[in-house]
Amino acid sequence: MLITTIHQFESLQALKDNGVDAILIGIPHYSIRHCIEVSLRDIPKWRESCTKLNLKLYINFLKFCHEDQIEDMKKTLFILKENNVDGIYYGDEGVFYEAKKIGLSCIYQPETLITSSQDINFYLSNGAESVSLAHELSLDEICEIAKVQSNFEILLSGYYSILYSRRPLLSNYFQLLNLEKNKKSYTLIEQTRQGKMPILEDENGTYIFSEEPMQSYKEFEKLKQLQISRYRIDSIFFDDEWTIKVLQSYQKNLKIVPGSNRWYYQESIQKKEKNL
Known part of the structure; x- marks a missing residue:
């Protein structure tokens, strides 16, 4: 599945035409690092259009909630459930607890914490639909994880x-x-x-x-062979035209849009040197 953020409602058709399977949007008060903020009253319009285009609709619900926000958070989750959104991205275990109680699908996105197949299996066994892998992992480490468990999401392109x-x-x-x-x-x-x-x-x-956006043009074919379940493009600091160019770059296997793949080849584990 290929998931992208979006900046304008009018871009849904163009994103679908360029191979997108799912859209990630923000809502007031509970989204962070999002590209568009959609009011709860406009969610039905997005749901209807996504259904017509056969697009999944996910909600950025990454904010950590204080105790005085719990009741409103529960009401907001219920509204999303009533509007049949396909799921939420979360980082707060309290949000996951409340969402799971009403049958709302959840993708865990803690940014840096998921670094092994054991981590993935733990959250899947507790009811998460999928999890987002730490961005700092090397390509070799991603390959080792995928040998055991491939139900995870990675960031293909964009700042993190x-x-x-x-x-x-x-x-x-x-x-x-x-x-x-x-x-x-x-x-x-x-x-x-x-x-x-x-x-x-x-x-x-x-x-x-990050200092520059990630890109995975050179690595994309190998990543596809791993049968990873989800890929995400994050267009924060850019626009939907940039996203479409990125999508076309992957389809044509050309590095058209600037970015760096250096994270795939750096050591993420620092070994302690022995004192001689």
Whole structure:
């Protein structure tokens, strides 16, 4: 299954025409790092159009909820269930508990925690539809996992989150320097890095992303041979036209859109050196 984020309702047909199987959208108050925010009253319109196009409709429900939000969270999940969405992406186990009680399908997306077939099997055995693999794993590590369990999702293209804080870090920074914060997103350069990392802030906190978008053009054929169940393209900081170009790039096996595949070939385990 190929899943993509989306920026405009009008792009549904074009995305379907270019091979997309499922759409991932955001909703108010419970989505983070999303490309579009759809009001609950507009969910039926999206559901109807996705059904006509034979597209699955998933909801970004990745926010971690405080105790005073639980009742509203339960009501929101019930509305999504009533509108027959195909599932939610979650990171909060409390959200999973409530969604499972009403029969709402769930995909676990913790960004960095799923690093083995044992991790995958644990969440599948507890009722998750699928899980999203950690983005930092190498191609060899993904292949080893897929030999045992292939029901997982990987990010094919797009920026990925490397830090999330509930604190308004950008606002605090500009307030400390007595400067005006006049944009939603900026770029950050660490002292030990060369690349510029996108950083943005919204009502749910602050997010820092990878220096450049991931791409998997060279690796895509090998990944397909592993029979991995789900692939995702995340178009945050881009638009639907970018997504369509990326889709066409994979179909034609051409690297048309910039990005890096270096994560597939770096060591994710650092071995301790012996003192001689």
